[in-house]
Amino acid sequence: MRVVFAPDSFKGTASADRVAAALASGWRTVRPDDELVLVPMADGGEGTVDGFAMARPDGVLHDVEVEGPEGPSRSAWLELPDGTAVVELASACGIELWGDEYTFDAGTHGLGEVITAALDGGARRLLVGIGSSASTDGGAGMLAALGARIVDVDGDAIGPGNAGLAEAATLDLSDMRPLPEGGVVVLCDVTNPLLGPAGAAAVFGPQKGATPEDIPFLEENLAHLASLGTVDPFTPGAGAAGGTGWALLQWGATIEAGAGAVAREVGLEGVVATADIVVTGEGRFDDQTAAGKVPAHVASLAPGRVMLVAGSIDADTSSFLAAVDLVGLVGQDRALSDTAEALELAGSELARVTPR
Structure with missing residues (x-):
């Protein structure tokens, strides 16, 4: 058999x-x-890059040093022969890298660093897995790492994590890295919006350790960030990874169901057809x-x-x-x-x- x-x-x-x-x-x-x-397989969460690497032995893994929760950390991106790069949030700034206690400082800067490394490496298309997030920063850290200016009324960069969002007065994307020519596909297994009772704070905050008393604070800060952007915060998938879906939509990415997209990319349908x-x-x-x-x-x-x-x-x-x-x-x-x-x-x- x-x-x-x-x-x-x-x-x-x-x-x-x-x-x-x-x-x-x-x-x-x-x-x-x-x-x-x-x-x-993967749906965009932990192990997405490793799974692709095993399914696509023609790919090349590149190690990257990123800003982790407790200092420098290691992540990786996978280069495929057609110029596609596979990156994941989990290994750069995912929940497994943080301690047991919830912190308002958890952010997504590390994901932006891995994306930057892939773009510098010549990636012409990006597949970005955003599962296993530790943060509720609306993807602000990732946007900043890609060149966005998220500053307070004095023109200074805001602080990290969700707490820093309250300081934001301007979200300027004009100096961000341009999208690669083949675009950016976000691999995501949820359709939650950024805000509301099904949003990033209400649904995923408790999974990351936030208390019921924390949720209104998290929600208010996400709503403030959304007011500075152009993407509808109730777009399906915008609430994924603590709002990182919303931030990637701001950059111009598209969101797809992670499992289906990964299966397509690794050719699973053809493999199982003869099983x-x-x-x-x-x-x-x-x-x-x-x-x-x-x-x-x-x-x-x-x-x-x-x-x-x-x-x-x-x-x-x-x-x-x-x-x-x-x-x-x-x-x-x-x-x-x-x-x-x-x-x-x-x-x-x-x-x-x-x-x-």
Whole structure:
């Protein structure tokens, strides 16, 4: 049989390429003669660059030093032969780089630095993954790193993070880096607006550690930034990554559903067309998965031939050939501490239930 492994990352525990490799390793222990193809996936969040690098071995990785939350940090961008560059927010200024306590100073300057490096490297088109954000700065840090002037009434640069937005008197994009000739596509798995009850502060602030008392402050500052721009803050996707979607729209980018865009770029449809079985997965499979996340998109490409592995499962899996829940398989502690081993066991379990 020909088996394709196309999982997303298990956020915080294993990148998509490691998930794919572990599942394949477990499968091979039971069915050593099957042809195994690894196509790690992403929806724009953590592991997007690494996933592309594995799926596109013709690409070249470039390391970049960026301004991290606690000093210099390392990120990377991937150069593809057609001049496309793949960058991600997660490795430059994502939530995994910050501590456990919420900070109003968290910003997106690091993402702007990676984009700048890719443009300086000759990128003619950009794919920008913006999942796994730590900030609610409306993308102001990223805009500033790309040359925007976001200044107070005295003409001085505003402070970092959401707190700095209250100081902004002018948003001047005239000296920003121009868009590359092929444009900029934002890979995003949410359609939330910047403001309102479904917006960046109300929905994503608590996920990053903001308290209920913090939300009005965050919202007010985002609304103030939006009043200085030209993009409608209620545009779908503008609230992604704490408002980074809004900032990229200001620059002239377009937003696409991340899983679908990544699948198209890595040629997943063609790969799964000849597969007997496709194995996909993510850290938490729940009701939000159907709204365009990786397992749902993979299942749509190969109906009736897809198996699922997830860290935890909290939604109906009847559309999959088989499903394995790591917590149910090995327990929560082991699923978190020995994720690779648990994934190998899950891969072997799926192989055992596959008809010979």
